[in-house]
Amino acid sequence: SQQGEEDPQALSIQEGENATMNCSYKTSINNLQWYRQNSGRGLVHLILIRSNEREKHSGRLRVTLDTSKKSSSLLITASRAADTASYFCATDAPVGGYNKLIFGAGTRLAVHP
C-alpha cells in the first residue's frame, strides 16, 4: 500500500496566492522528498528533507517535516501560472528489507492568471 497520503487532492488558486499541500505517512523514514509533474511528463525533483530536519527552503518553496506527526507540508509562495502541475511527496524508507521511494497520491494544483 502507498506510504503517503496527500491533501488536498486538488487545489485551485489565483496567481500571487500561496499554495499549501500536506502529506502524511505511516512508518519511519530516512527522508521525504517533494516532486512536481507537469501533465503527461516526467518528475522534477523539488526538495529533499531529512528525518532530522524540520524545515527547508528553496526559492519560493518551503517544506516542513514533523516526524512526531508523520507529516510534511509544501508551501509555494507567490504562486505563478507556471506552477500549475501535480505535486507528489515521496518517502524514502526501508520497506521489505531495502530502501525505496513510496509516493503519495498527489495534489493537483491549478494557478489561474
Add this chain to the structure above:
Amino acid sequence: GAVVSQHPSRVICKSGTSVKIECRSLDFQATTMFWYRQFPKQSLMLMATSNEGSKATYEQGVEKDKFLINHASLTLSTLTVTSAHPEDSSFYICSAARLAGASETQYFGPGTRLLVL
C-alpha cells in the same frame, strides 16, 4: 546534472504483442534502476527494483513473467511488457541511482506512454 532517457516516449500496440521500453542513464553509471507505473490521475507505483547484473526485485502484485526487466549494463535497463493487454495501458517511468540500493537520489526519466488496443 544526471540525465535519464527513455525510449520510446509513446507506443501503441495491439493486444497480445510485447513491448520493450528502454531506460538509459546518459552521463552516469546507474547501479540501481527503478521502474514505476502511473495510471491517469494517480500516483507512481513502484513495480520493481533492478541492480546491474542481478535479478530484479518485484513489488507485491507485479507479475515478473509479464513485466520482464533486464539490467545488463550500468547505463541501460529494459522493461518488456509481454503479451500486453488494454489494462496494461499506462505511463511507465524509470529512475536511476548511482549507488547500489540507493533510493535517496533517483534521477527520473521522462516516461513512456503505452496504449494497448
